[in-house]
Amino acid sequence: RRPVAVIGAMDEEVALIGRGLQQADQDPQAGDAGLKVICGTLNGSHGPVRLAATVGGMGTVNIAATTQYLIDAFHPRAVIFSGIAGNLNKDLHINDVVLGGTLRYLDTDMRLVAQSAPGTEEFHSDPHLLDLASQTLDSMGIKHIVGTIATGDYFVDSPEKIAEVKEQTGADAVEMEGAAVCHVAARNKVPALVIRALSDNADTDYEVFREFDISEYADTAARLVLGIVREL
Ligand code: ADE
Numbered sequence: 001r002r003p004v005a006v007i008g009a010m011d012e013e014v015a016l017i018g019r020g021l022q023q024a025d026q027d028p029q030a031g032d033a034g035l036k037v038i039c040g041t042l043n044g045s046h047g048p049v050r051l052a053a054t055v056g057g058m059g060t061v062n063i064a065a066t067t068q069y070l071i072d073a074f075h076p077r078a079v080i081f082s083g084i085a086g087n088l089n090k091d092l093h094i095n096d097v098v099l100g101g102t103l104r105y106l107d108t109d110m111r112l113v114a115q116s117a118p119g120t121e122e123f124h125s126d127p128h129l130l131d132l133a134s135q136t137l138d139s140m141g142i143k144h145i146v147g148t149i150a151t152g153d154y155f156v157d158s159p160e161k162i163a164e165v166k167e168q169t170g171a172d173a174v175e176m177e178g179a180a181v182c183h184v185a186a187r188n189k190v191p192a193l194v195i196r197a198l199s200d201n202a203d204t205d206y207e208v209f210r211e212f213d214i215s216e217y218a219d220t221a222a223r224l225v226l227g228i229v230r231e232l
Pocket residue numbers: 084085086087154155156157174175176199200201202203
């Protein structure tokens with residue numbers, strides 16, 4: 001059966017998944033977008049599930065190139081993005097999870113994008129994958145919502161930026177890749193799922209944030225990926 005592709009933006013977001021899989025010993029080659037892909041098999045409830053996991057880098061362009069490469073090279077039956085995000089919802093807290101029901105770009109005039117590709121003002125995770133993720137989170141005892149995620153090519157770290165993002169998108173969480181993953185997946189008619197564990201309240205200067213140990217939150221999202229994949 002076709003594999004499941006798993007993408008993170010940072011090393012920490014893929015570390016837990018990589019530890020359980022055999023490492024590909026191949027260094028990046030010409031034509032593979034500079035990516036090192038970790039391949040392996042997990043024991044699922046319905047038999048073995050193959051995975052192809054990689055760290056794509058931060059921001060929409062890095063992750064668009066990564067998503068397209070994985071789709072071309074591995075023909076995955078689903079693409080799952082696993083990572084952290086800034087919280088914008090007062091009812092949620094650090095280490096809760098937002099599933100990307102709706103994904104909206106922050107810095108793109110979608111009227112123009114949708115003019116060349118109608119129906120692409122916003123993007124969505126696959127309903128079946130969302131259901132599976134919600135059930136898995138329930139059984140893990142992790143608070144979560146299926147919500148709106150805003151994706152932009154900048155870090156949100158001030159009340160002014162929070163107000164702007166909320167006003168533009170009504171989002172529950174903000175990050176830098178989710179809409180691009182779902183955008184590329186939709187172009188290729190591949191089901192996608194964006195999982196975000198909350199790492200901050202979008203009020204921490206990036207220079208401070210980058211020194212934080214985010215592995216606890218990244219691992220929350222990654223454990224969820226493994227739980228979902230076992231049921232696929
Ligand atoms: N990823 C994690 N926290 C974030 C934030 N505050 N802004 C953008 N991306 C993030």
